Amino acid sequence: MVTTRQQAGGSATKPGLRKEATSESTRKRKPSATPTESKKRKTPTTTAKNSQAAKKTKSEKPENEITINRAPVLKLWSACVAQFQYPSLSWSTCLSAGSAISSICATSKGKSIGAIETHDEGEKKTKKKQSDTGNLQVMQFKLKAKDGIVYVGDKKESSSEELLKKKFGDSYDEVKSIFEKALQTWKGHEDELEKRGWGRKGVLDLEMVKSAVTKE
Numbered sequence: 001m002v003t004t005r006q007q008a009g010g011s012a013t014k015p016g017l018r019k020e021a022t023s024e025s026t027r028k029r030k031p032s033a034t035p036t037e038s039k040k041r042k043t044p045t046t047t048a049k050n051s052q053a054a055k056k057t058k059s060e061k062p063e064n065e066i067t068i069n070r071a072p073v074l075k076l077w078s079a080c081v082a083q084f085q086y087p088s089l090s091w092s093t094c095l096s097a098g099s100a101i102s103s104i105c106a107t108s109k110g111k112s113i114g115a116i117e118t119h120d121e122g123e124k125k126t127k128k129k130q131s132d133t134g135n136l137q138v139m140q141f142k143l144k145a146k147d148g149i150v151y152v153g154d155k156k157e158s159s160s161e162e163l164l165k166k167k168f169g170d171s172y173d174e175v176k177s178i179f180e181k182a183l184q185t186w187k188g189h190e191d192e193l194e195k196r197g198w199g200r201k202g203v204l205d206l207e208m209v210k211s212a213v214t215k216e
Contacts, residue, residue: 064206066175072167073175073204075102080179082138085190092159096150099157101141140194178206182213189215 079098083089089097136143136150143150150157165172186193 066168066171066204066206067201068167068204069201071102071106072164074105075099076164076168076172076176077179078102078139080176080183081193082136084180084183084186085138085194086136090148091161093145093148093150095161095164096148096157096159097136097138097143097145099159100143100150100152101139103152103155103157104141137194175204175206175209178209179213182210185215 075095075098077098078101079091079094082094082097083091086094136145145151149159168175183193
């Protein structure tokens with residue numbers, strides 16, 4: 001009888017042991033996710049959201065900022081100054097004057113960094129004499145004008161407004177208006193304005209233009 005009970009008991013307990021072992025092995029095969037692993041699984045989603053936010057921030061530009069080369073800004077500003085100083089000149093002539101000043105500055109900068117070769121002393125003296133005969137003076141630049149076109153040496157400078165508008169895009173009229181309004185504050189002080197006075201892209205802050213140019 002003892003043997004029978006032991007055998008019965010043994011046979012009765014074995015299935016239970018197998019269930020516990022099976023349950024235990026199942027838990028080992030399928031461990032619950034740890035907090036670290038949960039974070040790892042969420043990382044791609046979080047990164048994607050951060051990336052989208054960064055892209056959105058980069059695409060948003062302040063209303064008063066324009067990304068543009070410095071040459072067209074100098075050309076438009078010089079043209080506005082020319083018109084302010086010589087009201088009788090046509091706007092196309094003023095644009096040609098602005099183009100001339102921009103070209104002179106670009107050439108000077110090019111020579112200073114070695115990008116443009118300098119000429120010998122004889123050529124320099126000849127060009128200096130030619131520049132002294134100019135009949136317009138804008139921002140301390142003596143310019144030679146003929147038939148409504150300004151020349152730098154023998155080169156005619158462009159008087160096209162369409163080319164300049166393309167550089168500024170939709171902001172052209174706004175920038176031109178700000179320049180003109182700022183210059184009006186110098187009425188009666190043109191001599192002082194005359195004493196004031198390159199293309200990698202940079203930021204043109206229109207609010208800074210107002211504060212820097214407007215006479216207090």
